[in-house]
Amino acid sequence: xxxxxxxxxxxxxxxxxxxxxxxxxxxxxxxxxxxxxxxxxxxxxxxxxxxxxxxxxxxxxxxxxxxxxxxxxxxxxxxxxxxxxxxxxxxxxxxxxxxxxxxxxxxxxxxxxxxxxxxxxxxxxxxxxxxxxxxxxxxxxxxxxxxxxxxxxxxxxxxxxxxxxxxxxxxxxxxxxxxxxxxxxxxxxxxxxxxxxxxxxxxxxxxxxxxxxxxxxxxxxxxxxxxxxxxxxxxxxxxxxxxxxxxxxxxxxxxxxxxxxxxxxxxxxxxxxxxxxxxxxxxxxxxxxxxxxxxxxxxxxxxxxxxxxxxxxxxxxxxxxxxxxxxxxxxxxxxxxxxxxxxxxxxxxxxxxxxxxxxxxxxxxxxxxxxxxxxxxxxxxxxxxxxxxxxxxxxxxxxxxxxxxxxxxxxxxxxxxxxxxxxxxxxxxxxxxxxxxxxxxxxxxxxxxxxxxxxxxxxxxxxxxxxxxxxxxxxxxxxxxxxxxxxxxxxxxxxxxxxxxxxxxxxxxxxxxxxxxxxxxxxxxxxxxxxxxxxxxxxxxxxxxxxxxxxxxxxxxxxxxxxxxx
Numbered sequence: 247x248x249x250x251x252x253x254x255x256x257x258x259x260x261x262x263x264x265x266x267x268x269x270x271x272x273x274x275x276x277x278x279x280x281x282x283x284x285x286x287x288x289x290x291x292x293x294x295x296x297x298x299x300x301x302x303x304x305x306x307x308x309x310x311x312x313x314x315x316x317x318x319x320x321x322x323x324x325x326x327x328x329x330x331x332x333x334x335x336x337x338x339x340x341x342x343x344x345x346x347x348x349x350x351x352x353x354x355x356x357x358x359x360x361x362x363x364x365x366x367x368x369x370x371x372x373x374x375x376x377x378x379x380x381x382x383x384x385x386x387x388x389x390x391x392x393x394x395x396x397x398x399x400x401x402x403x404x405x406x407x408x409x410x411x412x413x414x415x416x417x418x419x420x421x422x423x424x425x426x427x428x429x430x431x432x433x434x435x436x437x438x439x440x441x442x443x444x445x446x447x448x449x450x451x452x453x454x455x456x457x458x459x460x461x462x463x464x465x466x467x468x469x470x471x472x473x474x475x476x477x478x479x480x481x482x483x484x485x486x487x488x489x490x491x492x493x494x495x496x497x498x499x500x501x502x503x504x505x506x507x508x509x510x511x512x513x514x515x516x517x518x519x520x521x522x523x524x525x526x527x528x529x530x531x532x533x534x535x536x537x538x539x540x541x542x543x544x545x546x547x548x549x550x551x552x553x554x555x556x557x558x559x560x561x562x563x564x565x566x567x568x569x570x571x572x573x574x575x576x577x578x579x580x581x582x583x584x585x586x587x588x589x590x591x592x593x594x595x596x597x598x599x600x601x602x603x604x605x606x607x608x609x610x611x612x613x614x615x616x617x618x619x620x621x622x623x624x625x626x627x628x629x630x631x632x633x634x635x636x637x638x639x640x641x642x643x644x645x646x647x648x649x650x651x652x653x654x655x656x657x658x659x660x661x662x663x664x665x666x667x668x669x670x671x672x673x674x675x676x677x678x679x680x681x682x683x684x685x686x687x688x689x690x691x692x693x694x695x696x697x698x699x700x701x702x703x704x705x706x707x708x709x710x711x712x713x714x715x716x717x718x719x720x721x722x723x724x725x726x727x728x729x730x731x732x733x734x735x736x737x738x739x740x741x742x743x744x745x746x747x748x749x750x751x752x753x754x755x756x757x758x759x760x761x762x763x764x765x766x767x768x769x770x771x772x773x774x775x776x777x778x779x780x781x782x783x784x785x786x787x788x789x790x791x792x793x794x795x796x797x798x799x800x801x802x803x804x805x806x807x808x809x810x811x812x
Contacts, residue, residue: 270316274309278317287318290607292589296329297536297570305336305344331591331748332572333383334536346379348419350410351396355385355498356692356724356738357650361392361404369407370395378414384575384742385498385692386537389650389724390657399539421539424508429551432512438557440623441516444523445561451481451524454626461630462642466502467492467578467615468690468719468789470708476612480602481525483610489527489564490606491518492583493616494535496575497691498742499722502646503616505658507541510620511548517622518614519557522564525612529565533583536571575746579788580613582748593750594788615720617646639664639705645718647706651687651725652679664705667697671725682727686805690719692739693793696732696800715799733808736797737765743794754791757782765798770809772802 281298285291295318299310306329315325329335338344352358352367367382374380388394391403395410398419402409413419432438443449458474465471480487495503506514522530534542545568556563574592576582581595584606605611621644625633634642641664650656654676661674667687671677678684684699689706695716697704704710711717726732744758757778764775779795786792801808 270313271309274307275313275316278310278313282317288589289318289320290587290589292318292320292325292328293332293572293586294570296325296332296335297572300335303344304347304349305338307338307344308340311337328589328591332574334573346377348377348398348414349379349381350374350398350414351381351383351386352405353384353386353388353392353394353396354382354738355389355742356688356735357385357389357499358392358394359735359738360651360724360726360730363393366393366395366405366407366410370410373407373411374414384745385496385500387495387501387504387535389499389501389648389722392650392656396537421543423540423543426508426544427510427512429512429548432510436627437512437623438516440626441519441523442558444520445558449626451526454520454524455481457626457630458622461625461633463618463621463625463633464643464708465615466617466646466720467495467580468497469580473614473618476602476614477521477525480610480612483603485526486528486609487525488606488609488611489518489522489525489530490580490584490587490601490611490613491530491532491616491619492578492580492613493538493541494533494571494578494583495616495720496535496578496746497693497720497722498739499650499688499691499724500648500720501722502648502658502720504538504541505648506617506620506646507538507544511541511544513623514616514620515548515552516557517619519563520622520626521612521614521619527564527612529567531567531569531587531606533569533571533577533587536573542568542570574748575742576748576788576790579790582788584611584613591748593748594790596787636662637664637707638662638669639666641705641707641710643707645707645721647674647721647723649675649723649725651723652682652684652727652730653677653725654679663707664710666703666705667723667725668702670706670723675725678725678727682729684725685728685730686726686732688722688724688726688735688797690717691722691724692742693789693796694719694722695796696726696736696804698732698804701804715796715803717793717796731808732805733765733801736801737762739797740765740794743790747790751785751787751791753782753785754787754794757786757791758794761795761798770802772809775802 311325312322315322330337336345354363386394388401393405395402395405397413399421400418455474455477463473493503577586577592579594582592586592601611601613636644643663645663647659659674686698688696740762744762747754747758749755782791782795
């Protein structure tokens with residue numbers, strides 16, 4: 247359906263009735279038209295356009311939303327329900343005061359809480375004036391630098407009150423750009439030659455798919471579905487096919503995708519383009535979490551470089567769209583991400599059908615986590631045996647562990663799949679912090695459960711933790727010491743799930759809230775909590791509600807002493 251564009255300057259009346267009776271302020275409409283410029287007014291670009299308004303005015307007023315709805319030929323209700331769904335959009339209703347232009351966000355997730363985020367937040371509340379808005383927020387993807395405050399878009403590592411206030415006073419509010427491997431450096435080291443060979447037909451699709459299958463590479467966003475098998479399945483459906491890359495890593499404790507993007511973005515981009523070439527995807531959509539402003543600048547630069555100077559002069563690149571998340575953990579779930587890419591609320595879809603058959607814009611879609619395609623070039627050039635030859639304790643492959651908490655060297659550590667947490671701490675993380683003893687660990691972020699130190703010899707890999715009520719997910723390891731309370735960490739995780747539940751299904755929406763209340767009691771009603779957990783696991787639509795009970799069940803099962811202590 248064609249979109250009718252109305253120039254505000256051509257409208258004589260002061261106000262015009264919008265759809266369903268909403269009045270459009272002509273001055274605001276003109277501002278929106280100028281802001282959007284020649285950008286298409288398609289519905290799937292609604293979130294992108296909301297970001298433009300938020301960035302310019304630092305909030306979304308009723309007038310903004312009504313004018314945008316009019317400009318995009320959408321109902322005001324459609325625009326409002328999307329804007330109000332995402333945490334990073336500040337919807338200001340008529341009569342309300344807009345927030346200050348500058349927002350300081352303090353992460354309060356598990357790793358930052360262990361590092362003193364509560365004290366930092368409390369002191370900042372007493373220090374900052376009304377000209378700055380202070381917000382406690384979920385994980386910002388920098389757990390190795392805990393505690394973290396974000397001034398505007400500038401993350402403050404190992405934040406203190408003095409460092410945060412200094413950034414505010416000196417107006418250091420923009421995201422820093424990492425010193426990454428650029429296009430020239432990447433190509434000097436052989437970059438894009440493998441893509442060229444795929445485009446030229448030197449390696450056919452079946453050969454590459456078999457290499458991926460033989461490598462044993464599994465999806466590294468958390469689900470662990472075999473990558474080669476996914477390529478084969480999507481390739482079996484009629485085109486045009488789509489590709490969606492998920493870089494919305496919001497799981498508390500996870501930051502590996504950001505780490506690789508800030509180091510070697512073209513290795514990711516080449517792997518992505520190889521996958522799109524082999525599966526014959528007509529369009530690629532990259533969904534990047536909004537907190538990664540520095541990565542967004544890197545990808546914007548390097549994608550434009552690729553578009554202006556394609557790696558191959560004889561083959562056209564697929565249409566590549568970089569899309570910006572808006573602060574919704576649920577959009578890490580693949581179908582919720584697809585809904586968000588289509589300009590809607592990030593509500594998970596009921597399945598079947600699966601995305602491989604009916605995904606983005608109802609087309610067969612190859613969906614991957616960023617790190618999964620990051621390894622594609624190495625697997626093709628070095629052979630599948632290179633990847634599968636790594637591993638310990640009868641496991642195969644490599645894993646990127648995001649490690650935070652009570653270790654001397656937190657960060658992303660590339661280690662053999664199947665390594666144990668004890669081996670990981672001693673060999674890669676420099677041991678525990680001085681005067682702290684290993685007490686427990688999250689093996690897979692906030693949703694992966696909690697295990698005690700006595701179970702520190704379990705191989706860390708897909709499928710090895712399931713029998714213990716845990717999972718590795720995206721390999722986000724949070725290490726606890728004898729100075730920590732696993733029970734408090736479990737409460738922190740459940741509060742996160744309560745905040746991030748999309749609200750679509752009752753077991754998750756109500757269950758997480760009820761669980762927080764029960765867990766904050768001095769004495770846990772373990773029978774009621776177990777009953778509640780079973781309902782959430784059995785009846786929730788997606789993995790958020792299904793996995794949310796893992797930490798509380800872990801406390802009941804593995805840390806019973808904490809339930810009886812005062």
